[in-house]
Amino acid sequence: MIGPAAEAEIIAEQLGLNRTSAEILAAYVELIEELGTDDVSMKLIARRAGVGERTIFRHYATRTDLLLGAASWADRVVFARPDYDSVFDLPLALRQTMTAYGQRPDLAFLVAEAMMRGAAGTDPAPSREHLERLLWQEIPDLQEDERRSVLAALCHLDSAGTWVALQREFGMAVHDIADAAAWSAEATLNPLRSRTGAHYG
Amino acid sequence: MTDANDTPTAVVAAAAVRVAETSFDEISYRELSTAVGISERTVYRHFPTRAHLLTRTALALEAQLFAPTVFTDWAGLHEAVAQRFGAFDQHPAEAALLARAASVSAVSGYDSSFFAASVSALVEETAPGLNPRDRRRTASALCWFASAGFWARCRTAFGAEAEEIYRFYRSSAREVLRAAPEGTWPQTALVGSQA
CATH class of the missing domain: 1.10.10 (Arc Repressor Mutant, subunit A)
Structure with a gap:
């Protein structure tokens, strides 16, 4: 079973996964939530996904590959971002995203850590493309260095790492984390508000 | 042994x-x-568990290679961040491990770092009139943009080096400080926040 069917299929395609791979990852993600990351055996994943253990190894040669695959899957499917078509709607979307992380802390930690494994890990800025496109559309005259700076800040905020940092270092509750992340994104976007392209203004 | x-x-x-x-x-x-x-x-x-080993190893590396400079004013904070990012570029594998350790579930409850405590103290001291919510979100935003995680994300996803990552940090810090209600910050803090 792959979560909300249609949506998950589109995401599987975007991640370059065939149906079996997607089913393995979905099963693994479910089991991590039930048992924690340390206690999920290959046998259990195989049974839940309805495939043989050999099939898992054919799709994911190592345990690390499987874990990283599950982390991308969780971030794109379980923590799917709400649709928004203005960069100024990111703060509101962030509120929702941070709340979702807070509801499923084990998966949030998994995603946050997978993104911090450097080049071998999962993409640490998955919302970059979308945000970059919105910035081009809405503020076409943004200087290159300024664009990079805003993008880096927004991608950083729109990550499971934000939830972990605010929870771990500041002991914040779910509601405060959502509030703080949205507030930081507002602050980052503030200097851009008066500079939107003529057709918007 | x-x-x-x-x-x-x-x-x-x-x-x-x-x-x-x-x-x-x-x-x-x-x-x-x-x-x-x-x-x-x-x-x-x-x-x-390996998370225990990861956490302890990162702590040891932090003390050994990235010991934070003590700071008591804004210029000192920014200087400490610049130095830290510079040191991260010198030891990228060790810095990446720091970022990774900061993103695993804490092995023993919630742990506030020395750095986070210093930033919180600085914010509280400079802007005693700021309400606790603004104070906390200001301090936490500053810390998150000064973190090994920010350095790691900018390096991996944006190919940025320490100097540029520091500039990203400065712009974010400036906007975060400006977002506080008008009149809350004494002039010194805002001067310290100009790039």
């Missing part, structure tokens, strides 16, 4: 040396036990 107090320290030291040479996941308990001259079981007794 088998003294009860020294064993975990010796294991961590053996792991820390290997961080620059290989991925952390490749460092086995077996090789650590051989390096220290103890049994693998003893390593497990001190580090029941």
Whole structure:
């Protein structure tokens, strides 16, 4: 079973996964939530996904590959971002995203850590493309260095790492984390508000 | 090296040396036990999960390579961040491990770092009129943009180096400070926040 069917299929395609791979990852993600990351055996994943253990190894040669695959899957499917078509709607979307992380802390930690494994890990800025496109559309005259700076800040905020940092270092509750992340994104976007392209203004 | 107090320290030291040479996941308990001259079981007794080993190794590396400069004003904070990012560029594998350790579930409850405590103290001292919510979100935003995680994300996703990452941090810090209600910040804080 792959979560909300249609949506998950589109995401599987975007991640370059065939149906079996997607089913393995979905099963693994479910089991991590039930048992924690340390206690999920290959046998259990195989049974839940309805495939043989050999099939898992054919799709994911190592345990690390499987874990990283599950982390991308969780971030794109379980923590799917709400649709928004203005960069100024990111703060509101962030509120929702941070709340979702807070509801499923084990998966949030998994995603946050997978993104911090450097080049071998999962993409640490998955919302970059979308945000970059919105910035081009809405503020076409943004200087290159300024664009990079805003993008880096927004991608950083729109990550499971934000939830972990605010929870771990500041002991914040779910509601405060959502509030703080949205507030930081507002602050980052503030200097851009008066500079939107003529057709918007 | 088998003294009860020294064993975990010796294991961590053996792991820390290997961080620059290989991925952390490749460092086995077996090789650590051989390096220290103890049994693998003893390593497990001190580090029941790899998250324990990761956390302790990152702490050791932080003390060894990235000890934060003490600061008591805004210029000092910015200087400390610049230095830290510079040191991260010098030791990228070790810095990446710091970022990774900061993103795993805390091994023993919630732990506020020395750096976070210093930033909170600075915010509180400079803007005593700021309400607790604004104070906390200001301090937490500053810390998150000054973190090893920000350095790692900018390096991996944007190919940025320390100097540019520091500029990203400065712009974010400036906007975060400007977002506080007008009149809350004494002039000195805002002057310190100009790039």
